[in-house]
Amino acid sequence: MVEAATPAAETKSRSSWEWTVYLPIIFIVGWWLYDLQFQWRALIEYQYGWIVVLLACYLIWERWSTIPLDDRPVSVWLCSLFVLIGTPFVLVAELYKQAIANTPAASFCLSVGCAFYLLANLLYLHGWKTVRHFLFPFALICLAVPLPGIIWNPVVLGLQRMVTFFNVETLNLLGIPALQQANVIRLPNCVVGVDEACSGVRSLQSSVMAGLFIGNLIFKRVGSQILFLIAGIGLALAGNFLRSFYLTITAHRHGIEALKSFHDTAGWSIFIFSAAGLIVMAWLVNKLEKFSLRAS
DSSP states (O other): OOOOOOHHHHHHHHHHTGGGGGHHHHHHHHHHHHHHHHHHHHOGGGTTHHHHHHHHHHHHHHHHTTOOOOOSOOOHHHHHHHHHHHHHHHHHHHHHHHHTOOOHHHHHHHHHHHHHHHHHHHHHHTOHHHHHHTHHHHHHHGGGSOOOHHHHHHHHHHHHHHHHHHHHHHHHHTTOOOEEETTEEEOSSOEEEOOSGGGTHHHHHHHHHHHHHHHHHHOSSHHHHHHHHHHHHHHHHHHHHHHHHHHHHHHHHHOGGGHHHHHHHHHHHHHHHHHHHHHHHHHHHHHHHHHHHHHO
């Protein structure tokens, strides 16, 4: 005699298979990260990619127990539209990688397509409230997406020229003759070039990552998070200026050969300066937020 399954048994069996609805999301994220890791290994500016993923995973885990309920029906046609929008990006990226090379531009294009795929799946499964709930962790991962050269090169070049300009102006104020030629500083006894590594783009990337993660983790108000992010960017720019200015002064006083001895020391000093500055700024912004909450 065959006994009918009890409702409790049916519920238990059904719950054990509920995770399978997330298989498309798991596949998309795995595919996306598999592609990005090639860029993280090839480009020194994006070697922090796995750190970003770990931070995003922590934020997703923290939000998982508070997934909001959204009973509003979501149109299947809208989800299908997002899939259709993302498909050309994915096809172009994969065809370009197979035919030419796996470039940052191809990974950027694939990332756009994967973002639309993830949006469609989350929207179909849980609705807009859940999409907004997990929007920040997935946006954080985008910091590890390599920018195509058409965007990256002007940013780096702009930072190089800005650092060079402030160095030359400060040197002239101190009575040291200096002349700017693009991203090169001409001194009386030597020439100092501000290359991509000295532009501050890496410290800027790290500060943006830390500012977004710590701000979202500690502060309750969006205004406090934005203030902390701006402070982190300011610290990164100021620290890089101090580092490049110190090296320029060293080259002026001791010659260009002396830079090899002081280069790494200056880099680590600015790293400590930025980390300590972020800790102090987090304390100050936290105090300011608590005072604002008490006043309101």
